[in-house]
Amino acid sequence: MTEILILGAGYAGMTAATALAARTRKRDDVRITLVNPQTRFTERLRLHQTAAGEEVADFQIPDMIEGMGVEFVQGWVTAIDAAAQTVLVDGARTLRYDTLVYALGSVADTESVPGVADHAHTLYNLAEARQLASRLHRLEAGAHVVVCGTGLTGVESSAELADRYPGLRVTLLGRAEPGAALSEKARTYLQDGLARLGVTVRTGVEVAKVGPDTVEFVGGDYLPADVVLWTAGVRVSPLAEQAGLTVDDRGRIITDTVLRSVSHPNVYAIGDAAAVRQNYGVIHGTCQSGMPTGAHVALSIALDLKGKQPKPFRFGYFHLPISLGRGDAVVQFTRPDDSANRFVLTGKRAVSYKEAVNAAPWDVFTRVKKYGAVASAVWRKGGRSTRIEAA
Numbered sequence: 281m282t283e284i285l286i287l288g289a290g291y292a293g294m295t296a297a298t299a300l301a302a303r304t305r306k307r308d309d310v311r312i313t314l315v316n317p318q319t320r321f322t323e324r325l326r327l328h329q330t331a332a333g334e335e336v337a338d339f340q341i342p343d344m345i346e347g348m349g350v351e352f353v354q355g356w357v358t359a360i361d362a363a364a365q366t367v368l369v370d371g372a373r374t375l376r377y378d379t380l381v382y383a384l385g386s387v388a389d390t391e392s393v394p395g396v397a398d399h400a401h402t403l404y405n406l407a408e409a410r411q412l413a414s415r416l417h418r419l420e421a422g423a424h425v426v427v428c429g430t431g432l433t434g435v436e437s438s439a440e441l442a443d444r445y446p447g448l449r450v451t452l453l454g455r456a457e458p459g460a461a462l463s464e465k466a467r468t469y470l471q472d473g474l475a476r477l478g479v480t481v482r483t484g485v486e487v488a489k490v491g492p493d494t495v496e497f498v499g500g501d502y503l504p505a506d507v508v509l510w511t512a513g514v515r516v517s518p519l520a521e522q523a524g525l526t527v528d529d530r531g532r533i534i535t536d537t538v539l540r541s542v543s544h545p546n547v548y549a550i551g552d553a554a555a556v557r558q559n560y561g562v563i564h565g566t567c568q569s570g571m572p573t574g575a576h577v578a579l580s581i582a583l584d585l586k587g588k589q590p591k592p593f594r595f596g597y598f599h600l601p602i603s604l605g606r607g608d609a610v611v612q613f614t615r616p617d618d619s620a621n622r623f624v625l626t627g628k629r630a631v632s633y634k635e636a637v638n639a640a641p642w643d644v645f646t647r648v649k650k651y652g653a654v655a656s657a658v659w660r661k662g663g664r665s666t667r668i669e670a671a
Contacts, residue, residue, distance in 0.1 A: 282310045284581065285367060285377035287357050289316035289341050290324070291567045291641055292551030293383035295574030298648040301348040303582040310585065313351045313377075315369060316341060322406050325567055325638045328437040328603075330409035331401075331509075332444035333417060344645055357384065360523035362544050379546050379584075381577055382520060382533060386552035386565055389513035395490035400510035403433060415507055421447035426495050426505040428487055429512030430454030435470065436603050437509055442477040443605030451503065453482040453495075454512060459610075462600070463620040466612040473604035487512070514565070516553050528555040528562075537592035538580050539573060548577045558595060560617035567641060569595055601634040609634045 286297050297314045304310045321339040330336055342352050355369040360380075367375045388402035401412040416425070425448050427438040438452040452458065458474065458481060459467040474481060482503075489496040490510070496502045516531045526534050526543035533549035534542050535556050541547040549556075550573035552565030563569045572595050580590035596616025603609045609630035613623040625633055 282379065282585065283377050284310060284312045284379045284381070285375055286312065286314045286381040286383060287367065288383035288385055288551070288553075289314055290322065290383060290385045290551060290570070292385070292570035292574040293381070294321065294341070294344070294641075294645055295571045296381050296383060296550060296577050297345060297350055297574075298348065298645050299575050299578035300581055301345070301350050302648050303578055304585065305349060307585070311351070312349065313353055313375060314341070314345065315353045315355060315357060315367070315375070317354065317356050318406070319352075319354055320406065323638070323641075324404070325641075327403045327406070327409040328433070328440045330406060331403055331412040331416070331437065332440045333413045334444070357517075357519060360519055362523045362525060362547065365546070377546075379581060380548070381581075382525075382541075382547060382549045382553055383551045383574065384517050384519065384553050386514040386516050388510060389515040390510065391515070392513060393487055393490060396510050399490045399492050400428070400508040402510050403437060404514075412507075412509065416441065416445060416448070419445075419448060419506060422449065423506040424449045424451065424504055425507045425509065426450075426503060427452045427509045427511060428454065428490075428495065429510065430456055430458045430460075430481075430483065431511060432600070432602060434509075434511040435459070435474070437511060438479045439474060439477055439604040439608075440606075441509075442474075442479045443607070446478065449480070450478065451480040451482060451505075453485055453487075453503070455484065455486060457481070457483045459602075461618075461620065462610075462612045463622060463624060465622075466610050466620065466624045466626075469610045469624070469626050470602060470604065473608050473610065476608075477605055514552070520549075520553065530555070538590040539577050539593050540580075548580065550574050550577050556593065556595075563595060564618075568597060568599075571641060571644070599637075601630070601637050603631070603634050607631065 321341050326336045358371045359368040365377050387404045390397040402408050427434050435458050438450050442450040459470040486498040488498045494502045495505050520533050521527045525541050532555040535549050535554050536542050539548050551570040556563050576593045583590045597614045597618040600612040611625035611630045611633050612620050615621050
């Protein structure tokens with residue numbers, strides 16, 4: 281029996297589990313086990329909506345994999361012994377593997393800046409989003425919410441909160457201007473959208489410390505804050521480095537061309553926890569890139585089980601959809617290297633497009649389960665997107 285153990289059931293891990301189950305469903309010599317701390321699938325693309333007090337769908341992982349031949353183990357991965365090929369769950373249960381798929385993702389970096397862990401909210405799981413929603417619900421009109429980080433999460437969160445709570449003062453701050461990587465048209469629309477929602481934007485600042493009611497900047501200036509949301513930076517689990525796998529300076533597992541660990545060939549790394557290099561550089565962690573890594577690993581493992589050589593992973597970016605509250609959005613289409621091209625969607629069309637993107641992952645999982653389709657991510661030249669093809 282070949283034991284395949286998948287750690288993490290986010291976008292990348294769920295894609296790997298469902299696609300691999302579909303590829304191996306006719307084999308009785310393969311056992312797939314999926315480990316995750318929660319039974320609920322976390323739609324990270326919608327956590328800013330949950331933080332604003334909106335109800336989102338409750339997708340249960342055991343329901344999704346029911347009948348697929350995948351065993352689900354609920355628990356926290358606490359240690360990996362790469363030499364013994366075992367994983368410790370909740371400090372008590374030991375799981376053995378022949379092939380390991382490492383998809384533990386990332387969390388907010390609350391350690392680099394003093395006070396963040398004690399005084400700021402983050403948005404990297406459902407519990408954190410709900411905690412922030414509860415806090416915001418208790419605020420009085422005029423209270424000040426400061427969102428630290430002008431990246432995608434910071435922009436969407438500040439817009440969502442300003443849209444949902446027009447009586448609050450929302451400030452978005454960071455080193456770079458919001459939408460810095462977008463085309464001029466998309467960047468202007470995004471910044472105008474934030475202004476229409478009443479979001480105050482402050483750039484060129486570096487946070488030195490977060491206090492119980494202030495955000496302090498390098499240089500001595502500060503900003504009063506009733507609530508602080510921290511979206512500036514992520515980190516990965518130290519488990520891979522502790523297990524002796526070769527990692528980069530951010531703790532991500534360095535992979536070869538087929539997404540195997542360069543130091544441990546029976547370990548695959550996908551999603552945010554993997555340092556996957558393409559000809560334009562190392563891909564950054566998003567749902568857009570995470571699901572293709574999961575799909576490719578499923579294909580690679582299936583080929584390896586047949587004694588065939590896995591194919592190199594190829595990926596190119598296609599778009600950057602950004603919500604600006606519930607009634608507005610901007611979509612920047614990109615070149616494969618993630619640089620902006622001239623095509624942009626705005627307004628209602630962008631809202632519809634963004635919603636379709638948010639719903640797409642669960643639709644993919646459902647199709648794989650229902651039809652046995654095999655997810656194989658392929659970047660095709662000519663500016664076309666990653667697509668799902670049947671094997």
